[in-house]
Amino acid sequence: MAAAAAGATRRAASSLASRCLLSRPAASPAAVPSALRRADGARGLLPGLLQRFGTAAAAEEPISPSVQVGETQLLINGKFVDAASGKTFPTLDPRTGEVIARVSEGDAEDVDRAVVAARKAFDEGPWPKMTAYERSRILLRFADLIEKHNDEIAALETWDNGKPYEQAAHIEVPMLARLMRYYAGWTDKIHGLIVPADGPHHVQVLHEPIGVVGQIIPWNFPLLMYGWKVGPALACGNTIVLKTAEQTPLSALYVSKLLHEAGLPEGVLNIVSGFGPTAGAALASHMDVDKIAFTGSTDTGKVILELSARSNLKPVTLELGGKSPFIVMDDADIDQAVELAHFALFFNQGQCCCAGSRTFVHERVYDEFVEKSKARALKRVVGDPFRKGVEQGPQIDDEQFKKILRYIKSGVDSGATLVTGGDKLGDKGYYIQPTIFSDVQDGMKIAQEEIFGPVQSIFKFNETLENVKIRDNWMRRGR
Numbered sequence: 001m002a003a004a005a006a007g008a009t010r011r012a013a014s015s016l017a018s019r020c021l022l023s024r025p026a027a028s029p030a031a032v033p034s035a036l037r038r039a040d041g042a043r044g045l046l047p048g049l050l051q052r053f054g055t056a057a058a059a060e061e062p063i064s065p066s067v068q069v070g071e072t073q074l075l076i077n078g079k080f081v082d083a084a085s086g087k088t089f090p091t092l093d094p095r096t097g098e099v100i101a102r103v104s105e106g107d108a109e110d111v112d113r114a115v116v117a118a119r120k121a122f123d124e125g126p127w128p129k130m131t132a133y134e135r136s137r138i139l140l141r142f143a144d145l146i147e148k149h150n151d152e153i154a155a156l157e158t159w160d161n162g163k164p165y166e167q168a169a170h171i172e173v174p175m176l177a178r179l180m181r182y183y184a185g186w187t188d189k190i191h192g193l194i195v196p197a198d199g200p201h202h203v204q205v206l207h208e209p210i211g212v213v214g215q216i217i218p219w220n221f222p223l224l225m226y227g228w229k230v231g232p233a234l235a236c237g238n239t240i241v242l243k244t245a246e247q248t249p250l251s252a253l254y255v256s257k258l259l260h261e262a263g264l265p266e267g268v269l270n271i272v273s274g275f276g277p278t279a280g281a282a283l284a285s286h287m288d289v290d291k292i293a294f295t296g297s298t299d300t301g302k303v304i305l306e307l308s309a310r311s312n313l314k315p316v317t318l319e320l321g322g323k324s325p326f327i328v329m330d331d332a333d334i335d336q337a338v339e340l341a342h343f344a345l346f347f348n349q350g351q352c353c354c355a356g357s358r359t360f361v362h363e364r365v366y367d368e369f370v371e372k373s374k375a376r377a378l379k380r381v382v383g384d385p386f387r388k389g390v391e392q393g394p395q396i397d398d399e400q401f402k403k404i405l406r407y408i409k410s411g412v413d414s415g416a417t418l419v420t421g422g423d424k425l426g427d428k429g430y431y432i433q434p435t436i437f438s439d440v441q442d443g444m445k446i447a448q449e450e451i452f453g454p455v456q457s458i459f460k461f462n463e464t465l466e467n468v469k470i471r472d473n474w475m476r477r478g479r
Contacts, residue, residue: 067151067152067155067156067159068152069100069101069156069250070156070250070253070254070257071253071254071256071257072088072101072102072103072104072249072250072253073103073104073253074104074106074110074114074270074271074272074273075253075256075257075269075270075271076110076113076114076117076270076271076272077113077114077117077120077121077266077267077270078260078265078266078267079266080253080257081104082104083104083105083106083107083110083274084107084109084110084113085105085107085109085110087104087105087107088102088103088104088105089102089103089105089246089273089274089275090102090103091103091160091246091247091248091249091250092247092397093159093160093162093429094161094162094393094394094395094396094397094429094430095162095384095385095393095394095428095429096428096429097398097428097429097430100159100160100250101250103249103250103273104273105273105274105275106243106272106273106274106278106279107274107278107279107282108278108279108281108282110272110274110279111241111243111272111279111282111283111286112282112286114241114270114271114272115212115214115241115270115283115286115288115289116288117266117267117270118212118239118240118241118267118268118270119211119212119239119288120267121239121265121266121267121268122209122211122212122238122239125239125265125266125267125268126265127237127239127264127265127268128209128237128238128239130237132187132188132190133187133188135184135187135234135235135237136184136185136187136188136235137184137263138259138262138263138264139180139181139183139184139187139231139234139235139262140180140181140184141262141263142180142258142259142262142264143177143178143180143181143184144177144262145258145259145261145262146173146176146177146180146255146258147174147177149258150169150173150174150177151169152254153168153173153176153223153251153254153255154168154169154172154173155168155169155386156250156251156254157172157173157222157223157248157251158385158386158393159250160222160247160248160249160250160251161219161220161222161247161248161251161396162349162385162393162394162395162396162430163348163349163385163393164385164390164391164392164393165385165386166388166389166390167348168223172221172223172224173223175224175227176223176224176226176227176255179224179227179228179231180227180231182231183231183232183234183235184235186232186235186236187235187236190207190235190236191207192204192205192206192207193205207236208237209236209237209238210236210238210290210291210315211238211239211290211291212238212239212240212241212288212289212290212291213233213238213239213240213241213289213290213291213292213293214240214241214242214243214283214284214286214289214291214292214293214314215229215230215233215240215241215242215243215292215293215294216242216243216276216280216283216284216292216293216294216295216296216304217229217242217243217244217245217252217295218245218295218296219245219246219247219248219396220348220351220352220353220396220452221348222244222245222248222251222252223251223252223255225295226242226244226251226252226255229242229293229295230242230259230269233293234264234268234269239267239268239269239270240268240269240270241270241271241272241283241289242269242270242271242272243271243272243273243274243279243280243283244271244272244273246273246274246275246276247396247397248396249273252271253271253273256269256271276300280300280304281303281307284303284304284307284308284311285307285308285310285311286311287311287312289312289314290314291314291315291316291317292304292308292314292315292316292317293316293317294316294317294318294319295318295319295320295353296319296320297320297321297450298320298321298450301318301320304316304318305318319353320353321353321450321452322353322354322355322357322450323357323358323448323449323450324344324354324355324356324357324358325356325358325359325360325468326340326341326344326345326356326358326359326360327360327465327468328341328359328360328361328362328365328369329362329465330362330363330364330365332365334365334368334369334372335372337369338369338372338373338376339376341356341359341373341456342373342376342377342380342456344356345357345359345454345455345456346377346380346391346392346434346454346456349392349393349394349395349396349432349453349454350451350452350453350454350455351395351396351400351452351453353450355452357450357451357455357456357457358440358447358457358459359373359456359457359458359459360459360460360461360468361458361459361460361461362460362461362462363460363461363462366458366460369458370419370436370438370458373419373436373456373458374419374420374436377419377420377421377434377435377436377456378420378434380392380434382425382431382433382434383431392431392434392454393431394429394430394431395430395431395432395453396430397430398430400430400452400453401424401430401432403452403453404432404451404452404453404454404455405423405424405432407445407446407449407451407453407455408421408422408423408435408446408455410444410445410446411437411440411444411445411446411455411457414441414444414445414446415439415441415444416437416438416439416440416441416444416446416457417437417438417439418435418436418437419436419437419438419458420433420434420435420436421433421434421435421436421454421455422435432453432454433454434454434456435454435455435456436455436456436458437455437456437457437458438458439460440457440458440459442459442471444457447459
């Protein structure tokens with residue numbers, strides 16, 4: 001089943017930080033323009049990250065790879081088609097707020113069309129009956145095509161999402177290719193079990209595809225979320241209806257076209273771009289969807305769970321929000337702790353469910369840690385994500401931008417000390433200054449709620465580590 005492979009992947013790479021420990025695969029010189037040629041692929045990924053994002057030395061020359069928007073329609077039964085209603089919605093460039101393209105807006109009718117196609121592909125098509133070897137070959141060809149089009153995919157991701165191009169091109173797109181190869185290896189390793197039984201009985205455990213899987217992905221890591229959802233479901237022989245985030249529909253459509261070029265049969269993967277209350281709710285409620293996998297906010301996850309239960313009691317996999325602690329003891333290497341805490345919070349504009357958004361620091365090193373964290377934040381390079389050396393691009397959209405600024409105001413109003421930052425940056429786009437609060441108290445909103453932005457809250461403690469854990473649980477329950 002899809003859940004089995006996905007669970008194994010989570011155990012192998014349980015967080016974004018641990019995924020970054022994986023070595024980066026070597027890039028094909030033919031696939032990369034010489035001006036953008038990547039560093040030696042044998043070098044470990046995390047040291048490269050710290051080197052790339054741990055410096056304020058930004059080169060002035062912009063990275064401007066040419067890329068076409070590509071597909072903007074829905075993908076249903078192997079074809080790109082308009083929404084049944086004919087409606088479209090704009091997807092925006094976070095650097096400017098300007099429209100990149102208009103994308104077909106799917107709703108309940110389109111979800112139903114996609115589910116019908118996925119059901120037919122599962123019940124009558126070749127995919128579930130295909131040998132594991134053949135499914136593996138398609139996923140491996142897909143990985144090759146991802147590498148071939150690395151720079152175009154990365155540029156589209158940066159354009160639609162706002163994350164630094166260097167991050168997309170050197171980390172996330174190569175990781176997507178690596179994920180597909182990993183899942184390709186899973187296709188022939190899904191084994192059953194023969195259980196000894198008393199008497200003349202035969203007891204056998206057999207793992208089979210679930211069927212039609214509904215998948216809903218967020219906007220913070222569009223390509224990686226696509227890979228973590230689509231890869232294991234395909235490896236296990238399922239068919240899929242995927243709803244992309246309305247903020248970032250473009251890269252999933254682009255790579256899905258490559259997946260069909262790799263040989264994926266029609267109807268196996270269907271993509272509906274649209275909004276949660278319409279397309280997302282229809283997918284979670286659909287009576288002919290056998291499973292739902294959702295990544296997003298905790299509040300939306302509760303809705304998905306309820307809709308799934310009210311319809312056909314389909315099983316649900318949820319990956320929701322977080323408010324992760326980062327604990328610095330008094331015997332830590334402070335310089336290293338500052339850099340790691342900075343990376344844990346500010347990476348990807350702070351838009352990570354696993355971000356270290358609450359930094360607990362022992363009182364004996366607290367003042368030193370705060371001052372060095374301030375100095376590091378002031379050196380952080382914020383700007384156009386297509387420029388080399390930029391560490392932080394814009395937030396995803398105006399809604400998130402304003403939400404983060406409200407949280408910052410809440411921190412100030414509740415008495416936390418604004419160490420640095422605290423405001424928007426520039427007059428265009430959704431840029432926010434790297435922000436640090438000290439003297440944060442457990443009951444403050446910025447201590448308890450997920451901000452999902454470049455705002456670091458630094459807490460002081462003088463208790464034992466066990467008491468910090470108790471305090472952490474108390475805060476996460478919102479008491």
